[in-house]
Amino acid sequence: MLAETPGIRANDLWIRATWDGHERPDVDCPLGAFFGNELGVNAIGVLSHGTRADGVSYNYFPMPFWRGAKVELVNKSAETLRIARWDIRCMTEEASLSRYPEGRAGYYRSSSYRESEATRGADAVIGRIEGKGHMVAAQVTALARKPGIVSCEGDVRVFIDGIATPQVESDGSESYVCYGWGFPTPPETNPSSGYDGLPDNPWSMVRLCAGDCYPFREKLVFGIESGDYNNQYLRHSGILFYYGVNSPGMLLTDELDVGDRGSEEAHGYAAIGGRGSYTLESGYEDGTRRLLKDLGRETEGYSEFTVAIDPRNVGVRLRRRSDQITGRQRARVFVDGERVESRSWYFADRNPYKRWLEDEFEIPSRYTAGKTDITVRLVFEQEGENRAWNEFYYWIYSLV
The missing domain is CATH 2.60.120.1390 (Protein of unknown function DUF2961)
Known part of the structure; x- marks a missing residue:
C-alpha cells in the first residue's frame, strides 16, 4: 500500500x-x-x-x-x-x-x-x-x-x-x-x-x-x-x-510438580544420584517484585518421569522451572530410552539475585508422534561452574 x-x-x-x-x-x-x-x-x-x-x-x-x-x-x-x-x-x-x-x-x-x-x-x-x-x-x-x-x-x-x-x-x-x-x-x-x-x-x-x-x-x-x-x-x-x-498451536497436556510426593508418584518420578531437595524463594526476571516459594530437587546423575501427551502431536515442548544461581545447566534428553540426538538441553545464563528461570526444550515429532505418553530421562552433563541439574516444576505441551 x-x-x-x-x-x-x-x-x-x-x-x-x-x-x-x-x-x-x-x-x-x-x-x-x-x-x-x-x-x-x-x-x-x-x-x-x-x-x-x-x-x-x-x-x-x-x-x-x-x-x-x-x-x-x-x-x-x-x-x-x-x-x-x-x-x-x-x-x-x-x-x-x-x-x-x-x-x-x-x-x-x-x-x-x-x-x-x-x-x-x-x-x-x-x-x-x-x-x-x-x-x-x-x-x-x-x-x-x-x-x-x-x-x-x-x-x-x-x-x-x-x-x-x-x-x-x-x-x-x-x-x-x-x-x-x-x-x-x-x-x-x-x-x-x-x-x-x-x-x-x-x-x-x-x-x-x-x-x-x-x-x-x-x-x-x-x-x-x-x-x-x-x-x-x-x-x-x-x-x-x-x-x-486464532487457533492455538500447542496444548498443555501434563504437569509435574517436583517435590510434591503425590505428583512425583503419579508420574513415576525418580532422581538417581540426587543431591537432595531444597526450598527456594525468589523472583523472576520479569520486571515485577513478586516472589515465589517452591520445593525442588537437584541431581548429579539423572531424573526420569512419565508424562501424558496428545497423540496428534507434531512434537512436544518441555518447560522447566529451575534455579539459575549457577549458569550453564546442561542435560542429555532421552525419550522412551532413545536419545534426542540433535541437541542437549542447555541454558547458559545465570542470575544469583532473581533466581527463578523458566526455559524450554522441544522434542521432535519422530520421538513422540502417535503416542499418548512418553518417559523422559534427563542426564546431567558437567558444563562450566554448574555442579548439578536442578528442577522444581515441569509443564508438558503437545505441539499441534
Whole structure:
C-alpha cells in the first residue's frame, strides 16, 4: 500500500482491514503507526514500511486473503481530511495461491492499539496477541512530562507462550532498535529499525522483526518499562504487527510438580544420584517484585518421569522451572530410552539475585508422534561452574 497524506495529524485517520469476512478487523490502527511513523515529526522507514522523504508512505507487507478483503479509512477527527494519493497493489490469483496456500499462511494483523498512557510501577504492555503466528514489527512511542530529558532507559521485555522468563529483553529502549546512548539525534533509520522525534523526548521507535525469531503458538506479550526499574513517569503508546490465526498451536497436556510426593508418584518420578531437595524463594526476571516459594530437587546423575501427551502431536515442548544461581545447566534428553540426538538441553545464563528461570526444550515429532505418553530421562552433563541439574516444576505441551 502507498499513501500521500500531507497535513493529517497523528491518530486522526485510522486504517481498518478485514480479511475473508472476519467478524473483527484484522488490522485496526492509526495510519501513522501502520506506516511505521507514529509521531510523524521526521520521515523514517524500514524495508517493510515507513515514510519517504517526498512524503509518500508505504507498507509492503504481504497481506494474503482467500475469499475477500475490505480496507477502510476511518476519520476520527471533526475535520474533513483529504488524501492526495492512495494505491493498493494486488497479486494475481494464481501467484497468490501458489505463494500463500490457504491453511499454510497466516493473516496480516495488528494488536489492539495502545493509546498513550502511563503505567505506574509496572511494564507498559504495548501489545497482547493470542493464537498462533509470528510477530513481524513493533512500534513504540514514549512521552515524558517535560522535554529535554533522557526518557528511553526502559527495557523491552517479550514473553512468548506464557513463559515467566522473558525470551527477549533489551538494555534500554534504544538498544531494542539497534542504537546506543539514547535518542539524542533523530531521525535515524536503517533497513530494519529506526526512530523519530525530538532529542530524547518524545520519541518513537520501529523495528522490523520478520527476520528475527518471534514465533508464538499460544500468545505473545510485549512490554516496556519506564526508567531503570519502572521509576519514571512515561506515557507509552504503540502497536504490534504479526501474521497469525486464532487457533492455538500447542496444548498443555501434563504437569509435574517436583517435590510434591503425590505428583512425583503419579508420574513415576525418580532422581538417581540426587543431591537432595531444597526450598527456594525468589523472583523472576520479569520486571515485577513478586516472589515465589517452591520445593525442588537437584541431581548429579539423572531424573526420569512419565508424562501424558496428545497423540496428534507434531512434537512436544518441555518447560522447566529451575534455579539459575549457577549458569550453564546442561542435560542429555532421552525419550522412551532413545536419545534426542540433535541437541542437549542447555541454558547458559545465570542470575544469583532473581533466581527463578523458566526455559524450554522441544522434542521432535519422530520421538513422540502417535503416542499418548512418553518417559523422559534427563542426564546431567558437567558444563562450566554448574555442579548439578536442578528442577522444581515441569509443564508438558503437545505441539499441534
